[in-house]
Amino acid sequence: MRAARIVLAASLALVSATVLARVGDGPETLRGPADFAGIADPRQRSLALFAEMGKVIRSPRCLNCHPRTDSPTQGDAMTLHSPPVTRGPRGEGVTAMRCRTCHGDANVAFSGSEGSIPGDPHWHLAPREMAWQGRTLGQICRQMSDPSRNGGKSLAQLVEHNGEDHLVGWAWRPGPGRKPAPGTQALFGALTQAWVDSGAACPD
C-alpha cells in the first residue's frame, strides 16, 4: 500500500513537472553567433545557428499568429483565440471583425483587470504558406528560405525582417501578462545573419 502511494506521488509529480514545462516554459536564454564560432564545419555551424533561432521561432509569441488553420491561437498554452476570429482575405480578419477591431497600434493594459491586449500598427496573421504550427524546424527553415513562400524576401531581406521588423519585435515587448521571446530582436537578427553567412542550411 505504501509502495503504491509512493508510485502515485511520483507519477503526479512527474505529470505536474511535464505540464509546467509545457505551459510557457520555453528557453529563457538565446545564445549569440559568437557561441557557435567554434564549430568549424560551416554546414554544422549553420544548422546549430538555425536550431538556436528555433528557440525564438517556436516561442508562443511567434507561433500564435503563424497558425496552420485560419484562426490564430493565444497565450503561452496556445489555446484557440477568443473571441473566435478568422483570417479573412488578407490575414486582417473579416468585415466587422478585423484584427484592428480589438488590436490597436500598441499594447493596452486592461483597466479593470490584470493583463493587456497586444497591439502593433501592422497586427495581422501570417499567410497560410507561412504556417509554422505543427511544422518541424526543417520545414519552417525551408519555408523561410523560399521567396515563393516568405513574401518574396531574399535572405538579406529576411535578416532585416527578423532583426528590425516592428511586428516581429513585438515578441520581445508583448505587454503585461505575456512572456517575451528569448533573447532580444537584435540577437535574433544577428543569429539570422550568421545563419545566412554560414550557408543558410536547413535541418532535415
Place this chain on the structure above:
Amino acid sequence: MTTAFTLNGRKVAAASDADTPLLWVLRDELGLTGTKYGCGVAQCGACTVHVDGSTRRACVTPLGSVAGRAVTTIEGAAAAHGTPGRVARALQQAWTELDVPQCGFCQSGQIMAATVLVAAIADPSDADINAAMAGNICRCATYLRIRQGIRLAASRLREQR
C-alpha cells in the same frame, strides 16, 4: 490637455487622460451611455463603436488613439451620413419589428457591428454573419433573431436600390 475628435458628427474635446479607455470617456465624461461596459477585455463586443467607419472595442481603445478621428456610437449611428446611416436605420427598424433584444444589454454593440457588416456586404450569407458577429456575445442567446434582423434589414436595403 484635451483630446479633440469628432463624435457623432460633432467636434468634441475630451479632458480625460490620453490613456483613458474611450468607453469611460463616452459614458462618464461625455454622457453617452448607450455604449455598454460588458467585460472590459475586448471579449464580448458590448462596447463596439465605429472609428472612421470601422468597428472598434471602446474598452481597449485609449482616448489618445482617436485624436482627430471620427467616432460613432449607437446614439449617432442612425443619423450618420450616407450608407452607414441608412444601414443603421434599417437595422434598428428590423430590430424593433422582430423584437430582437431580450434584456438588450448587448444590442447596441450588436447593431454597431451589424451596421459595418451590411454596409460592406449587401446580401450577407449565414457564414458572413457568423464570422462578422462572432465577437458580439448575447447572454440571452438571441442569435437567431439577430441573424433574422440582419437579413431583414439587408433585404429591405437591397429593395430600395
